[in-house]
Amino acid sequence: MHEAYVLPGPLALSRSTVDRAADRRDDAAWLDSLWADEATRVLLVGNGTVSADGDALRFVPPSQAPDGDRFLLGLDDGVAFLAVHVDGMPAGGATLREAGALLGDRDAGLAVHAIALANWHAAHRFCPRCGARTRSASGGHMRVCEAEGSQHFPRTDPAVIVLVVDERERCLLGRSAAWPGRRFSTLAGFVEPGETPEHAVVRELYEEVRVRVTSCAYAGAQPWPFPSSLMLGYYATASGDDPTPDGEEIAEARWFSRDELTAAMESGDVIPPSGISIARKLVEGWYGRPLPVDVSWR
Missing domain, CATH: 3.90.79 (Nucleoside Triphosphate Pyrophosphohydrolase)
Structure with missing residues (x-):
């Protein structure tokens, strides 16, 4: 099912024309x-x-x-x-x-x-090995420990971000416990050591909302330097069992048909993901057209 969805591009933060030399x-x-x-x-x-x-x-x-x-x-x-x-x-x-x-x-x-x-x-002003100060090097793409000379490179944290769709073509959106009410988005989580992104998709969805993913497919990626993430977008399938939010990371999760999501956005009951996020593009790929703009959630 998820093979039919394509991210409408381009992703706002994935664009570049510069040779990094x-x-x-x-x-x-x-x-x-x-x-x-x-x-x-x-x-x-x-x-x-x-x-x-x-x-x-x-x-x-x-x-x-x-x-x-x-x-x-x-x-x-x-x-x-x-x-x-x-x-x-x-x-x-x-x-x-x-x-x-x-x-x-x-x-x-x-x-x-x-x-x-x-x-x-x-x-990363200080060396993680000995605690001494570090200095910038290699055109700003490395730091060097001033005491022992060890080299340290910019960190990027991979995270998966997932739009799950059930057998009735409904998508699953959740509201973070840290967000005000009405803000809903796709579910996401960091890839753990020794784990593939696909394994992280299955683990995160079960941990956060007790939904078992049956398949997933990579859709696209976008850097997200808030402060240092790389968001790996996926479409996934699951049975439409009622989600059970963990109450810590996710306060609320709901299945939406396209008509239900349209009505919820028009009534103000749901504020969709922000305009520059890959989450918004994932939802739009399933929704079939651009979502309404809401500047309060940019």
């Missing part, structure tokens, strides 16, 4: 030349935001860039794009939830890259 991150002379070139574009990032003007990022030349950890974001059409991690929010700071869907493909990719790196650097 990973093979040149350790070329110190080349990196120095980029910082000396006023044609280079520098993005300011801090506190989970990037400098932006509406539907475009706001860049400065290297001479106007403040101090802070420096990141190589990549090259596009001969232009180098770098970032500086500043304290607090940069001027014109916008979150990915605010600007992610408005930015073009190039800028969306740059923003996600910069925020993900900044979040990781902020949480």
Whole structure:
């Protein structure tokens, strides 16, 4: 059944046109030349935001860039794009939830890259092996322990996010215990050590709502740097048994036909997933058309 559903694209935070130039991150002379070139574009990032003007990022030349950890974001059409991690929010700071869907493909990719790196650097100032301070290296894509020289690389946490459909073509949506009432979305959870994403789909659905998945198929992925996740989207099938929320992570879970979901959204009883989330695309793939926009849940 789930093979019939396709994510309507593109995913807002999965777009990118920039060559990350990973093979040149350790070329110190080349990196120095980029910082000396006023044609280079520098993005300011801090506190989970990037400098932006509406539907475009706001860049400065290297001479106007403040101090802070420096990141190589990549090259596009001969232009180098770098970032500086500043304290607090940069001027014109916008979150990915605010600007992610408005930015073009190039800028969306740059923003996600910069925020993900900044979040990781902020949480890894000290070596997990000995506790000494670490410093940024390799164009911002590594930290090195100043005491023992051990190398540490950016962390990405894989998580599955799942739209379950039963034999009656109903989808299962849940409300997190941490959310206000009326907000419903697909179910999700982190992949555990030694586990495949498919195993995580089965485990999470049973743990959270006592629904047994009978099959699942990968649909697509989107980086979600809040602070460091990679969301792996799946469609899954299950029998339409009544869900039993665990009461800790999930406060409420319900099966919806397309007509029932339409009526619930129109009445305000259900607020659907946010516009930039892969959850929204999973639901729209099943629903067959775009969901109503609700700016309060962006």
